[in-house]
Amino acid sequence: MLKRKLWLFSLVAILPVMAIFAYVRVYPIYEVLRLSLHKWDILSRNKPFIGLANFAELLRDSLFRTALINTSIIAFGVLFITVPLALVIAALIHHRTRSRFASFYETSVFIPHVVSLVPAAMAWKWIFDAQLGPLNALLGVFGVAPKAWLFDPVLSIVSVIILCSWQALGFAVLIYLVGFKNLPRSLFEASKLDGASGIQQFWYVAVPLLKPITLYVSVATLVSAFNVYAQVYVLASDAQGAPGRQVRVLVLDMLENTFRNYRVGYAASEAVVLLVIVLILTAIQFSLLREKGTR
Amino acid sequence: MxxxxxxxxxxxxxxxxxxxxxxxxxxxxxxxxxxxxxxxxxxxxxxxxxxxxxxxxxxxxxxxxxxxxxxxxTENITAVLGDTPLLTWIFNSFTFATLSAIAISATSAIAGYLLAKFPSRTMNVLFAIVLATAIVPFEVYMIPLYFQAQQLGLLNSLPGILLGYLVMSFGIFLVRQNVIHTIPDELLEAARIDGAGELWIFWHVVLPLLRSALGALFVLAFFQAWTAFAWPLIVLSTAQNYTIEVGLALFQTGFTVDLGRLSAASAIVLVPSVTLFVLLRRNFVEGVASTGLKE
The missing domain is CATH 1.20.5 (Single alpha-helices involved in coiled-coils or other helix-helix interfaces)
Structure with missing residues (x-):
């Protein structure tokens, strides 16, 4: 009797939250999947079902292909810079936990992750600026000729990778710090008795034990980098009549198809591709975790 | 070494x-x-x-x-404050972030508690749905959500941008884990035997015990909304309603904008976000760190 009452209470109480959740999460996700199979151009009233035609068109769409390639390069670029660097920085910070400056280290690495994105991107836009930027000034000291960071097709992608890595690093360091704190001390004491040096301990004890953390950080970094948009938007927009080169990324292409070309169904199919990428990455993470038998 | x-x-x-x-x-x-x-x-x-x-x-x-x-x-600063509704934008962002954090904390506390302490088949299904949608990035279902906001007549308004930031799958998950680890069933049973109502228990027993988890979640949600970009950019369309990120990003594309003013505007925005972060650093670090502990 009481059990039944509690069951009823829980259902009534969770209903409003789940109604909101269904409306702002579940329904739009369902909609994006549905729309991707339809042709809908905002202006037209009817939305005919066209099966996988949108996806077939994506395969031939050179703009989409560029966006997919650029986004992948950015995501993996950020991954390869952020994760190894974060691992080393976290190891060093953890080693100096008792230092007076420990909270400074942690905070300074983390601040880029929390400050408003647009002002931070603007700081970098100035740094990369061909004429005024300190980056070219610095390179000039070493005799490197000034480069048009934001205009060159390759360098503009490099610029986005640098900016995104700068922002992503703090998150990765923080997660690694939690990982280091949870490592069993006994293993380190044992390896020390065996005469392992600090670097050997790092490489042969800490790194293998941190594999689940590395996997999680890698997937989280990749997923968020695949959604890159604001950074590209700010770096490319023109200040003082000097537009940077627009690096075409997936979210940008998607928004352009929706709001400039009014092709919502087509844009939805791009969103589905993004979703599939994220699902594959997550699946890889879980299968690797299971394989290792850790956690 | x-x-x-x-x-x-x-x-x-x-x-x-x-x-x-x-x-x-x-x-x-x-x-x-x-x-x-x-x-x-x-x-x-x-x-x-x-x-x-x-x-x-x-x-x-x-x-x-x-x-x-x-x-x-201080010329740049006075100029930029005269040229743009910068303080309005900061106020808008602050209101948006605060309301979003309140909504997310409330929905997560209620759903997380119910999912943890009222096990039934329905609850298991609901939790599975929450977990499954947690993987899907916002950018994927942003476009259908935009058309929902349009249908509700909420475009270009504060409720409109809030629509995307009312719930957080991870928040529900976080609270559920915390309830499981920190609130024993016996405690709730004892309160029930003493004749306490379910709402009283939630308010006077459960919430106080969840204070630190909810604090971390609140700060995490606040910064998530504070740095939101793509969603406010597509929903908002008049300068008076912009959040700071959108306002700045669009402001910097103007022809009359020079580097000094741009930096002044950015600096004015950075100051509150860095201050807030330094003040709430502990909570924030806790919140982010717990994202890595999906066990």
Missing amino acids: IDVADDTAVEPATTGGPVGRAKRRLTDLAIDVVLTVFGLLMVLPLIMLVANAFKAPQELLAWPPTLIPTKPT
């Missing part, structure tokens, strides 16, 4: 005698230097941005760029 997980400060003299101790101290010093330089480099872009805000036009063109303005001026 990077001694990772073993804290040397605890037992410094056990290995190596005076020579070993000196060597260790030297290593620690070297690590401190590396971390300090690295930390300064991480915040340098932001420091230079603030410095630029106080520079006169001639100095901004100086080559190489100066770090500390030789003749500081």
Whole structure:
């Protein structure tokens, strides 16, 4: 009797939250999947079902292909810079936990992750600026000729990778710090008795034990980098009549198809591709975790 | 010699005698230097941005760029405050972020508690749905959500941008884990036997015990909304309603904008977000750290 009452209470109480959740999460996700199979151009009233035609068109769409390639390069670029660097920085910070400056280290690495994105991107836009930027000034000291960071097709992608890595690093360091704190001390004491040096301990004890953390950080970094948009938007927009080169990324292409070309169904199919990428990455993470038998 | 997980400060003299101790101290010093330089480099872009805000036009063109303005001026700041509704944007962002954090904390507390303590088949299904949608990035279902906002007549309004930030799958998950770990069933049973109603239990027993988890979640949600970009950008369309990120991003594309004013505007935005972060750092770190502990 009481059990039944509690069951009823829980259902009534969770209903409003789940109604909101269904409306702002579940329904739009369902909609994006549905729309991707339809042709809908905002202006037209009817939305005919066209099966996988949108996806077939994506395969031939050179703009989409560029966006997919650029986004992948950015995501993996950020991954390869952020994760190894974060691992080393976290190891060093953890080693100096008792230092007076420990909270400074942690905070300074983390601040880029929390400050408003647009002002931070603007700081970098100035740094990369061909004429005024300190980056070219610095390179000039070493005799490197000034480069048009934001205009060159390759360098503009490099610029986005640098900016995104700068922002992503703090998150990765923080997660690694939690990982280091949870490592069993006994293993380190044992390896020390065996005469392992600090670097050997790092490489042969800490790194293998941190594999689940590395996997999680890698997937989280990749997923968020695949959604890159604001950074590209700010770096490319023109200040003082000097537009940077627009690096075409997936979210940008998607928004352009929706709001400039009014092709919502087509844009939805791009969103589905993004979703599939994220699902594959997550699946890889879980299968690797299971394989290792850790956690 | 990077001694990772073993804290040397605890037992410094056990290995190596005076020579070993000196060597260790030297290593620690070297690590401190590396971390300090690295930390300064991480915040340098932001420091230079603030410095630029106080520079006169001639100095901004100086080559190489100066770090500390030789003749500081507040002209940029007064100009930008006169030209743009910057303070309105900051107020909008603050309101949006606060309301979003309240909504997310409330929905997560209710759903997380119910999912943890009222096990039934329905609850299991609901939790599975929450977990499944947690993987899907916002950018994927942003476009259908935009059309839902349009149907509700909420475009270009605060409720409109809030629509995307009312719930957080991870928040529900976080609270559920916390309830399982910190609130024993016996406690709830005892309260029930004493004749306490379910709402009373939630308010007077459960919520106080969840204070630190909810604090972390609140701060996490606040910063998530504070740095939101793509969603407010598509929903908002008049300058009076912009959040700070959108306002700044669109402001910087204007023709009359020079670097000094841009830096001034960015600096004004950075100050509150960095201050907030330093004040709430503990909560925030806790919140982010718990994202890595999906066990």
